[in-house]
Amino acid sequence: MSRIPLIAGNWKMYKTGPEAVETAMELAGLCSDVRDVEVMIAPTYLSLPLVAASIKDTDVKLGAQNLYFEKQGAFTGEVSADMIKAAGAEYVIIGHSERRQYFGETDSLVFKKIKSAIEAGLKPVLCIGETGKQKDEEKTFTVLDKQVSDGLKGFGLDELDDLVLAYEPVWAIGTGKTADTGQVNEVHQYLRSLLEKLFSKDFSHRTRILYGGSVKPENAKDLMGIEDVDGALVGGASLDANKFINIIKYNK
Ligand code: PGA
Numbered sequence: 001m002s003r004i005p006l007i008a009g010n011w012k013m014y015k016t017g018p019e020a021v022e023t024a025m026e027l028a029g030l031c032s033d034v035r036d037v038e039v040m041i042a043p044t045y046l047s048l049p050l051v052a053a054s055i056k057d058t059d060v061k062l063g064a065q066n067l068y069f070e071k072q073g074a075f076t077g078e079v080s081a082d083m084i085k086a087a088g089a090e091y092v093i094i095g096h097s098e099r100r101q102y103f104g105e106t107d108s109l110v111f112k113k114i115k116s117a118i119e120a121g122l123k124p125v126l127c128i129g130e131t132g133k134q135k136d137e138e139k140t141f142t143v144l145d146k147q148v149s150d151g152l153k154g155f156g157l158d159e160l161d162d163l164v165l166a167y168e169p170v171w172a173i174g175t176g177k178t179a180d181t182g183q184v185n186e187v188h189q190y191l192r193s194l195l196e197k198l199f200s201k202d203f204s205h206r207t208r209i210l211y212g213g214s215v216k217p218e219n220a221k222d223l224m225g226i227e228d229v230d231g232a233l234v235g236g237a238s239l240d241a242n243k244f245i246n247i248i249k250y251n252k
Helices: 017-030 045-054 081-086 097-102 107-120 132-136 140-152 181-198 201-206 217-224 241-248
Strands: 006-010 038-042 061-064 091-094 123-128 164-167 208-212 231-234
Touching (some): 006 091, 006 241, 017 038, 017 045, 038 091, 081 107, 091 107, 107 123, 132 140, 140 181, 164 181, 181 201, 181 208, 181 217, 217 241
Parallel strands (some): 006 231, 038 061, 091 123, 123 164, 164 208, 208 231
């Protein structure tokens, strides 16, 4: 079964609206000859409608970095899945380690967010990953097992058609340290078998599992060459269109 790789850029809290539009348009131009790889960028909420308009007729997809699970209401400062969808996004990143670390997001909150994303017709990118301490204590698989099980438990298979999983070891995010290919391979194989155990073989085979954490043009080919790696979630190196395109074109 072939899984089309997804290379996603998480722009975090970088770029004003005009800056985001400029990079998005530059990237879309560079991507005009990209085939067989899906490209997505996730700017801040404020830039979503602007970037949506600027990439409208291109193959570059749009994602948000977060959402709030309620449909609407007195939740000052929050943004709902429907609002994100109406702004032109197709994807939404959920449970990023920075959200878990700085904003106290728990697996049960992540579950609610995934549910509201699915209900709004957004494709959720569920981020999971162990911290450096958890890795040193050899708890990687236990942590991942809990994040995946608690984040997804209760969903029917028909609801998870568009789910993307992103394995991002926290110690590799923004640090320049990347997990070596052997480690990545082992974890991705584990995640694939976990999806099989929790859902079904067919589901585990068709669900894309991205790798994230200091992915750069220099290491993209090796990482993307791993059988169970179906793309990348890229932070720092996605901010510059010329750098990001070299990750997107890892096979060239
Ligand atoms: P990084 O971030 O590529 O800058 O390490 C990845 C991420 O946080 O998704």
